[in-house]
Amino acid sequence: MALLTAVAHAPGSDVGLYRTVRLIRRFEERAVELVRSGDIVGGIHPYTGQEAIAAGVCAALRVDDVITSTHRGHGHVLAKGADPGRTLAELAGRATGLNRGRGGSMHAADFALGILGANAIVGANGAIAAGAAWAARQEGGDRVAVSFFGDGAVNQGVLLEALNLAALWRLPVLFVCENNGYATTLTVSDAVAGTITGRGAAFGIPSATVDGMDPRAVLDAAREAVDRARAGGGPSLVECLTYRFDAHHTWEHKARVRYRADDEVRSGRERDPVTIQGDRLSDEDRERVDAEVEYTVDAAVAFALGSPHPDPVGALDHLYATGMRARPGGGG
Amino acid sequence: MPWLSYQKALNRALGDELARDPAVFVLGEDVRVAVSNVTAGLFKRFGPDRVLDTPLSEQAFTSFATGAALSGRRPVIEFQIPALLYLAFEQIVNQAHKFSLMTGGQARVPVTYLVPGSGSKTGWAGQHSDHPYALFAHAGVKTAVPATPEDAYGLLTSAIRDDDPVVVFAPAAALGKRVDVDHEGLGPVPLGVGRVHREGQDVTVVAIGHLVHDALAVAEELADEVSVEVFDPRTVYPFDWDGLAASVARTGRLVVVDDSNRMCGLAAEVVATAAERFDLVSPPVRVTRPDGAVVPFALALDHAVQPDRAQLAAAITKVLKQ
Ligand SMILES: Cc1ncc(C[n+]2csc(CCOP(=O)(O)OP(=O)(O)O)c2C)c(N)n1
Ligand SMILES: [Mg+2]
Numbered sequence: 001m002a003l004l005t006a007v008a009h010a011p012g013s014d015v016g017l018y019r020t021v022r023l024i025r026r027f028e029e030r031a032v033e034l035v036r037s038g039d040i041v042g043g044i045h046p047y048t049g050q051e052a053i054a055a056g057v058c059a060a061l062r063v064d065d066v067i068t069s070t071h072r073g074h075g076h077v078l079a080k081g082a083d084p085g086r087t088l089a090e091l092a093g094r095a096t097g098l099n100r101g102r103g104g105s106m107h108a109a110d111f112a113l114g115i116l117g118a119n120a121i122v123g124a125n126g127a128i129a130a131g132a133a134w135a136a137r138q139e140g141g142d143r144v145a146v147s148f149f150g151d152g153a154v155n156q157g158v159l160l161e162a163l164n165l166a167a168l169w170r171l172p173v174l175f176v177c178e179n180n181g182y183a184t185t186l187t188v189s190d191a192v193a194g195t196i197t198g199r200g201a202a203f204g205i206p207s208a209t210v211d212g213m214d215p216r217a218v219l220d221a222a223r224e225a226v227d228r229a230r231a232g233g234g235p236s237l238v239e240c241l242t243y244r245f246d247a248h249h250t251w252e253h254k255a256r257v258r259y260r261a262d263d264e265v266r267s268g269r270e271r272d273p274v275t276i277q278g279d280r281l282s283d284e285d286r287e288r289v290d291a292e293v294e295y296t297v298d299a300a301v302a303f304a305l306g307s308p309h310p311d312p313v314g315a316l317d318h319l320y321a322t323g324m325r326a327r328p329g330g331g332g
Numbered sequence: 333m334p335w336l337s338y339q340k341a342l343n344r345a346l347g348d349e350l351a352r353d354p355a356v357f358v359l360g361e362d363v364r365v366a367v368s369n370v371t372a373g374l375f376k377r378f379g380p381d382r383v384l385d386t387p388l389s390e391q392a393f394t395s396f397a398t399g400a401a402l403s404g405r406r407p408v409i410e411f412q413i414p415a416l417l418y419l420a421f422e423q424i425v426n427q428a429h430k431f432s433l434m435t436g437g438q439a440r441v442p443v444t445y446l447v448p449g450s451g452s453k454t455g456w457a458g459q460h461s462d463h464p465y466a467l468f469a470h471a472g473v474k475t476a477v478p479a480t481p482e483d484a485y486g487l488l489t490s491a492i493r494d495d496d497p498v499v500v501f502a503p504a505a506a507l508g509k510r511v512d513v514d515h516e517g518l519g520p521v522p523l524g525v526g527r528v529h530r531e532g533q534d535v536t537v538v539a540i541g542h543l544v545h546d547a548l549a550v551a552e553e554l555a556d557e558v559s560v561e562v563f564d565p566r567t568v569y570p571f572d573w574d575g576l577a578a579s580v581a582r583t584g585r586l587v588v589v590d591d592s593n594r595m596c597g598l599a600a601e602v603v604a605t606a607a608e609r610f611d612l613v614s615p616p617v618r619v620t621r622p623d624g625a626v627v628p629f630a631l632a633l634d635h636a637v638q639p640d641r642a643q644l645a646a647a648i649t650k651v652l653k654q
Contacts, residue, residue, distance in 0.1 A: 041455035042456050093629055101629060103629050119459070120457065155388050157391050183361075185365040185385075257366070259365050309632060315637050316622055327595070329622040329625070330619060
């Protein structure tokens with residue numbers, strides 16, 4: 001492993017961006033296999049197709065910046081630097097997972113890396129990011145917070161309330177909307193009156209739409225927004241146009257729900273962030289990164305599946321930060 | 333006879349009520365495509381004015397239903413996950429529930445809030461696995477937790493026809509249950525009337541929702557040693573206290589198995605009322621989730637915070653010994 005990862009690249013370089021999108025893609029593909037084999041219980045919301053957004057945004061961040069993520073969060077977590085093995089171990093509910101097996105796919109968090117957690121409630125994380133941004137500013141320094149959310153979240157009251165607070169108090173926060181055209185089965189045109197950037201603009205927040213399939217385009221937009229936030233210029237909103245390549249959730253692989261025409265899925269998958277970014281590399285670089293990613297993901301799977309399951313005796317460990325113990329249920 | 337699943341029973345109740353009463357309509361997320369299966373076929377049959385796909389705006393669409401109800405409609409809202417009830421708690425408890433009294437009886441709010449897949453879905457972790465029916469009982473909102481397909485049909489039907497707001501929890505662990513019943517065998521089940529699933533002499537086990545099936549299994553397992561009566565309140569509010577009193581008068585002993593958190597959970601209310609009203613020969617025992625349970629993701633941990641059969645069997649043994 002040490003041998004292959006020895007060549008480091010800045011995350012915002014072409015090679016660095018490619019490495020991130022490729023890593024997320026292969027991680028998700030392997031995770032889907034582990035759902036099929038039963039090693040990951042409860043299924044996942046695959047991030048496949050949307051990799052450029054996590055890669056581009058996180059490449060604009062420092063390790064001390066913070067992010068809040070969503071139900072479709074593996075990409076964000078990996079792009080912010082989480083260890084793939086421990087992330088996968090979390091998905092598989094192992095004691096070595098990022099959250100010690102307590103959170104699973106929808107709650108992966110690594111506070112040491114500023115990953116304040118994925119969140120299973122749509123729209124819930126924007127206000128959390130706003131609070132984190134405020135606290136960062138109070139501390140002095142120029143740290144920023146990012147809230148990732150889907151097009152489904154833009155109709156949640158709490159997110160709109162968060163936009164208002166962020167604008168009102170000029171908070172160093174970046175709202176990143178991943179518009180993949182659907183909230184589960186509902187299209188954006190059936191759900192969103194007005195526009196997504198219009199919601200930001202209504203609060204006086206600089207808001208732009210970018211090609212969410214191109215890691216470079218996302219990185220450029222994110223850099224501009226992050227620079228503004230660091231300089232005290234307040235929040236920004238970036239809408240990234242993208243397409244979800246796989247199911248809303250892996251239960252769809254078995255269910256008969258149909259809401260996207262085959263043609264649409266086929267053409268939606270034509271612009272692939274992995275290809276777009278990969279084409280910017282020399283064949284040699286690309287092959288080297290692919291091999292390295294393959295090695296990393298193989299090692300992550302081996303680590304996850306080789307890790308112990310948590311002991312049920314500790315099912316309520318960490319319920320309270322103070323260590324207070326809850327009264328058990330049972331018949332006690 | 334045809335086998336009817338719990339899920340299909342909910343679907344059939346919705347279809348029958350939509351057909352029977354033009355004021356009934358269904359709204360919620362992904363109900364057109366019927367992601368939860370509960371609304372399968374309804375969009376095709378009743379069209380876009382009776383089956384409405386909503387944006388992810390739970391607070392707005394919950395009070396939207398209140399407004400429609402105040403104007404003569406009978407909305408049924410499907411919530412994809414139980415935690416969405418927290419989001420809409422103000423709209424249900426502080427708005428819909430309070431209109432009748434606050435308007436001096438002018439208003440009625442016949443909204444049904446349906447949660448197909450409540451409680452742990454095994455592997456959906458902390459924010460998708462709660463079972464907050466006791467919260468609504470506490471607030472005084474009518475609340476049903478059907479255990480069987482025929483009760484799911486009957487209680488959902490009654491909920492829709494009721495002139496007050498009613499929450500219907502369909503436990504994830506019960507959705508797959510099937511019963512051998514034909515359509516004619518189905519009908520409304522009144523809110524507030526419990527059901528004795530199994531008669532017995534030694535101990536009454538109050539079981540709620542999916543736990544009714546666990547209680548029946550434990551009663552069967554222990555049949556050689558103890559005669560267990562299984563009482564299913566079916567609605568947790570209003571609660572069938574008279575039905576329970578009659579059962580306990582026969583058995584003299586009480587165990588409650590309840591998927592609520594222990595503190596202020598439904599079992600706490602049953603045990604408290606028993607202490608006030610019933611002559612028990614031994615102290616009652618409750619089997620619940622822990623205080624303040626947050627369901628951890630890993631499967632063994634998820635199971636560890638839910639009431640299980642071994643705990644129930646131990647509780648039965650305990651009340652018999654005393
Ligand atoms: C407040 C809330 N409502 C509903 C759900 C159920 N749900 C989970 S993901 C999802 C769709 C989210 O769509 P979007 O925000 O566009 O994200 P995407 O899944 O497309 O990444 C829904 C309805 C939820 N988790 N939270
Ligand atoms: Mg979406």
